[in-house]
Amino acid sequence: MSDNGYNRDPVRIFVTGNCDGLEPLKDALDQHDDVDVVGFSEHVADAYAPLAGGHLQVVLHGTRDAHLPVHDIASIREHTQAPLILLASGESSQLLNEALDTDVADVLLLPQLADNVVFAIRKAAHAGRRLEAEGGHGRRGRILTVFSPKGGTGKTVTATNLATAFAKYQKKRTLLIDLDLQFGDAAIMLGLEPEKTIYDLVVAPGELDSEKLAGYTTRHSSGVDVLPAPLRPEDAELVTEAKINRLLEVARGSYDLIVVDTSPFFHGPMLATLDRTDELLVLCGLDVPTLKNVKLAQHTLDLLSFPASRVRFILNRSNSKVGMKRSEVESALGVKMSFEMPSDRAVPLSVNRGTPAVVADAGCDFSRSIREIAKGLLAREQEKKRRRFGALARA
Numbered sequence: 264m265s266d267n268g269y270n271r272d273p274v275r276i277f278v279t280g281n282c283d284g285l286e287p288l289k290d291a292l293d294q295h296d297d298v299d300v301v302g303f304s305e306h307v308a309d310a311y312a313p314l315a316g317g318h319l320q321v322v323l324h325g326t327r328d329a330h331l332p333v334h335d336i337a338s339i340r341e342h343t344q345a346p347l348i349l350l351a352s353g354e355s356s357q358l359l360n361e362a363l364d365t366d367v368a369d370v371l372l373l374p375q376l377a378d379n380v381v382f383a384i385r386k387a388a389h390a391g392r393r394l395e396a397e398g399g400h401g402r403r404g405r406i407l408t409v410f411s412p413k414g415g416t417g418k419t420v421t422a423t424n425l426a427t428a429f430a431k432y433q434k435k436r437t438l439l440i441d442l443d444l445q446f447g448d449a450a451i452m453l454g455l456e457p458e459k460t461i462y463d464l465v466v467a468p469g470e471l472d473s474e475k476l477a478g479y480t481t482r483h484s485s486g487v488d489v490l491p492a493p494l495r496p497e498d499a500e501l502v503t504e505a506k507i508n509r510l511l512e513v514a515r516g517s518y519d520l521i522v523v524d525t526s527p528f529f530h531g532p533m534l535a536t537l538d539r540t541d542e543l544l545v546l547c548g549l550d551v552p553t554l555k556n557v558k559l560a561q562h563t564l565d566l567l568s569f570p571a572s573r574v575r576f577i578l579n580r581s582n583s584k585v586g587m588k589r590s591e592v593e594s595a596l597g598v599k600m601s602f603e604m605p606s607d608r609a610v611p612l613s614v615n616r617g618t619p620a621v622v623a624d625a626g627c628d629f630s631r632s633i634r635e636i637a638k639g640l641l642a643r644e645q646e647k648k649r650r651r652f653g654a655l656a657r658a
């Protein structure tokens with residue numbers, strides 16, 4: 264997307280805090296075509312979910328303090344890396360000086376013309392995009408998160424087989440992260456006995472970088488690198504949102520694709536992952552309890568302002584004769600399934616052998632559907648890139 268005025272997608276912003284002049288500014292921004300005000304919360308603590316999951320491009324924070332609101336900034340930073348603009352009123356030279364030493368993108372003293380504020384927002388969003396693009400030495404992996412709000416729907420089977428297909432058949436540098444932090448079994452399904460897990464990575468001293476990450480992953484014979492879940496459920500809580508944010512950013516710099524397996528909950532680590540998820544693969548099944556939960560999850564994703572365009576639905580065990588059809592699932596959820604996977608005996612067999620079906624039984628129906636999905640997801644990515652480059656070329 265170009266930032267030069269020819270192709271203006273509204274910038275997704277969130278407003279926190281308060282200061283004199285913020286109310287009229289908020290009203291003006293609400294009316295402005297160049298920004299999309301995703302939400303407002305006076306207290307940062309009430310805004311963790313949208314900050315983490317809202318795919319925000321800029322955060323505005325109003326402060327009445329003469330000094331930098333360091334606690335609020337730290338709380339915002341725990342949940343999003345989006346550029347931050349501080350809004351203050353009156354004489355705040357102290358604040359301006361202090362902000363120079365931080366990663367605050369801009370400080371604006373109110374009142375200001377709405378157009379000036381929008382210009383600062385666009386500038387910050389543009390700089391944020393450039394920084395992101397430059398991160399990871401030019402490589403920018405895509406994060407595919409496999410999720411379902413119901414246990415046992417096939418998340419781990421899907422995540423392990425997809426990651427294997429990307430690495431083995433599409434020759435992509437692929438990382439599989441097991442974020443089912445308490446009871447993750449991705450490593451077991453791949454027949455791995457890892458020496459190190461995500462727990463060891465997050466408790467290790469020092470800043471995380473790609474070299475350090477490489478020291479904690481286990482290579483599967485297909486070429487997938489795996490970062491397994493902690494061995495003990497009680498170690499899960501040390502894998503904080505801040506650690507996951509950093510891990511995903513570093514992983515993006517080292518891999519083409521990062522496949523994330525999850526648990527059926529919207530807890531903190533999941534929200535942090537959503538914030539960086541390029542494609543959310545939601546597994547559905549032909550049963551009423553799963554549909555009920557998927558419906559609830561759709562509502563939660565809406566509340567989090569997670570863009571619907573990034574969600575893809577997959578129907579698992581699509582051929583089961585259980586008195587429900589794909590069309591009924593689609594009309595109940597009000598969405599189309601992007602892919603389907605048949606129920607196949609090869610799946611439990613391969614799970615018990617610790618070899619993913621796409622390798623153990625490459626010709627079976629399930630494996631064929633996994634390879635289709637892998638190809639479909641890559642084709643969609645290429646199409647997106649083509650359109651982006653097209654837009655840039657036209658600008």
Ligand SMILES: Nc1ncnc2c1ncn2[C@@H]1O[C@H](COP(=O)(O)OP(=O)(O)OP(=O)(O)O)[C@@H](O)[C@H]1O
Nearest residue numbers: 414415416417418419420580605606607610611614
């Ligand atoms: N398409 C399929 N055909 C046959 N069996 C399947 C299929 N998909 C999943 N299964 C079986 O269902 C079981 C549960 O799958 P899986 O562990 O992937 O679910 P999950 O969503 O990760 O569960 P949890 O929420 O407990 O992590 C597996 O043992 C697997 O053998």
Ligand SMILES: [Mg+2]
Nearest residue numbers: 418419443448
């Ligand atoms: Mg699982």
